[in-house]
Amino acid sequence: MAKRLSIGQYLLNQLHNHGVDHIFGVPGDYVLGLYSLIEKSPIQIIGTTREDSAGLAADAYARIKGLGVACVTFCVGGLNVTNAVAGAYAEKSPIIVISGAPGLKGRERSPLVHHLVRDFATQREIFSRITVASTALEDIYTAYHEIDRVIHLVERYKRPGYIELPSDMVNAVRAHEHRDQSLDEMTDTDALRECIDEAATMLNRSRHPVILAGVEVHRFGLQDALIKLVENSRIPVAATILGKSVVSEAHPLYLGVYEGAMGHTDVRKYVESADCVLMLGCFMTDINLGVYTAHLDPNHTIYATSEKTSIRRHSFENVPFRSFFKALLDARLRRRRRPDMPRSKSKRGPNLRDNDRITIRALFSMLNDFITDDMVVISDIGDCLFGAVDLKIHKRTEFLSPAYYTSMGFGVPASLGAQLADGSLRPLVLVGDGAFQMTGLELSTVVRLGLNPVIVVLNNHGYSTERQIMDGPFNDILNWSFSKVPELLGNGLGFATRTVGEVRSALDESLANRDSFSIIEVDLDPYDISPALVRLGKRLGKQV
Template sequence: MAESMTVGRYLVRRLEQCGLKHVFGIPGDYVLGFYELLLGSSMGVVGTCTEAGAAFAADAYARVNGLGAVCITYCVGGLNTINAVAGAYAEKSPLVVISGSPAMRRRVRSPLLHHRVKDFNTQALIFEQVTAATAVLNDPARAPAQIDQALAACLRTKRPVYIELPTDVCDRPCAKPARLDVSSPPSDKASLGEAVAEAAQMLRRARRPVILAGVEIHRFGLQDLLLDLVDKSGYPVAATLLGKSVISERHPQYLGIYEGAMGREEVRRAVESADCVLILGAFMTDINLGVFTAHLDVSRTINATSEQIAIKHHHFDGVQLGDFLRGLIRQLPRSRRRQKKAPAVSARPYTPRKSRPITVRRFFARMNEFLEDDFVVISDIGDSLFGAADLTIHRRTEFISPAYYTSMGFGIPAALGAQIRDRRLRPIVFVGDGAFQMTGMELSTIVRCGLNPIVFVLNNRGYTTERFIQDGPFNDIHEWSYQAVTQVLRGGQGLEVRTEGDLECSLAQARTHLGSFSIVNVHLDPYDKSDALVRLASRLANQ
């Protein structure tokens, strides 16, 4: 006998159809019925230590997979995810938040139900501020359309959506799924034609054009189009920090990361001296722009995003970024010129001095030689990010970091999410000690799932970025024996680094330890820092 369709089963079916293979979360009494449906589906359920960890993991999963999902209970679970969901919204990561909620029939008889805050709409109203769409499924007849609209919004905008499922609606009958259309609306032909013609003319007249690529190229799956444009035009290409690895950093026309005065001088000079800068899918944020030390003259820029095309001071709405790229590729002539790329950041081979204390600069210089093709680099916030900015990522889209929203605590759960989605990728995680203390216990989930990331804890006993903005004891934290966390978790390999010789031994052991995670406690001077951090902190302190 055919299984009847219910609201809960409808949601499960749609998630499967959208390409979801796993759901992260923590169960609670208001969502147990839906968890039971998940167990009977094709999707794996990954339980985490905290709801925040689940949301960060689902965010990273979405960045690799194209869609992620977190499933939690009402308020006490959902509100714990708000920070991570806000980060996903800010950085355009397509994340579905599924929350159980009290039964509709019980709300009338017993209004003071556990987990309620102000009223039964409180959580949904909060999520409205950090999602592209919210759907409260209180009517089984309307639920299928609400689910479809929310998922379409998630996939079109690449931003989180919120779906709330009351316990007594989950098993209510509803219509069966019809065809789901998540395609974006077509570009306005007139606007597209004018935008492409004007941009192509500006590029043809330029003598020193350059491309600046951002994270939307990855989010909207436009990497192949970017590569076609780069190869046909011969233009050099730089990336923003948030867009790092959107193109292979071994590409002969790749310059490096452009971040104003924070970045390498040769990259800054190449971009800012260009007579036409084609900006593609970039967020013009303070960090991406080197805390506004970037100098990009609007009269020399073509700024194309998923929301608008701006050519100098002319703005075009209703143009899809992919259509704009395809139009440019058709109109621009094939060029034989190939711009000379910027010199690699590590021009000389790294030679360890065994007894020399390890420093941030030397650590990342060694990491540049350690990276392999099957590694995905994940950087938490702080000097772990700024130091990693100049690493050469071997393949495209294998660098993950919340480089715009800059929430600490992303790194460890992100390793979980990324490797759950693709076990062929081995995460290399750079995380500060402060960020590790926020979400590091998701290593427990990593042990349970049989994953093997290599985690480098940059242990400088506090918040180094803040120390260089405003020094004080409020930036200090209690020092843990990070390598000993393996004893608590009954899994993993713990290593400790104080010198360059220690680092060599630890890297050799971590590379060959494939059965579980490795955690490397890297002892650094509290005031040691990367070059980029020095420049950033100087700018922030003067604002």
């Protein structure tokens, strides 16, 4: 570090050195000093309409670029972003929340300052439960080390971190030089060697192995390593819902998404009949496992994640996920004959005629033909997610969804973060009417920045997922004129559609429109839902 950098300057330098070019947030008096420094730094501040949207945008940014940051004020800002941080923690998305706080000197004079809840430790204590590392930079002698510690732990564990910066510490400077000291990950080389030997032996002896790839392959940047492993061994690979697009879905050894009985029969049978399942970076969540309809025998499983490595019922300590993965590539794995894999049947819609009423099945058939190589598909929660599982993603890591935490409202703010993380990508956002009403007006920021996502609103007039679990008027919401949002914002193209022909025309016009966002309202029958959602509703309904 250059000598005499202030705490605020050092924090921004470290974030920029770790690949952060944008910070999302809403300003407030306790954080204005830091905002002023951001304006003078190489990092661009992206003001959002709400703090939770800033958190969701930072989440999507992190999923594509590797680290995302939200910057908010004390309590009224910080507590508003907690749900987004909780989702990032659950799904291992490395974001950092920077919160301003009342100055230390002012606390002595007036303990009851505005925005305060209970005491000055309240917000920090809340974030300590949903982050891997949290700190308050209240000591000039430890502040620089604390910044390094939080950033390194967030990057190591791919989970959120929290940094609280009192307003009178932003420009504080420590007299002597500070050097960043990275925290090395501990690997037990003997345990790693034993683990790899056992895994290689199990794989080489198997007659019908399969790889099940999860979201951590993406989080740890191991997509190239996965492709190399698959192609060197010729072992077929399937993905979990969270891991969808971790490998190109056009790859000849890709099976599809495995989600137990909720998924396609051919994929389920292939995976569950395997005599060795190599699970790489998979979360054993209810949705990932098809609401526990998955049947994976632990006696036939090699399970490797950032938190646990086990073979059959043998667990290994201090064997990091990245180390295991790379060592497995160097192991002598038998190269197999090209496997006999199930081939997916054509998903084209049944003789779609322009005057036909649009249906869920017809819509996703048309979307499959609509997706281009430069698109990142972002699915919110609802039937849009279950329909999107069958969309063919052309490249890798171009599908984003909170498929485990399942918090509604992710889609539109995520499009903002995704397009800023990689300007070559154009977001296709699939969102229900209920989820859009939560955060959809973040399109205001999209307009201000001149971005051009395509938003498809599946308008089934309420909460369709909940209807399948338990029907009732509590699932109904006011019907918005979604196609008129561009009129409200003074920019964009809007389409109201009810027929196949109207949807087709709207998709074509949206694809051609590169200058602004497009929003396509697809009016659906409230009870026209995907088969996967029917199965999910039946299983969850039994638990209500």
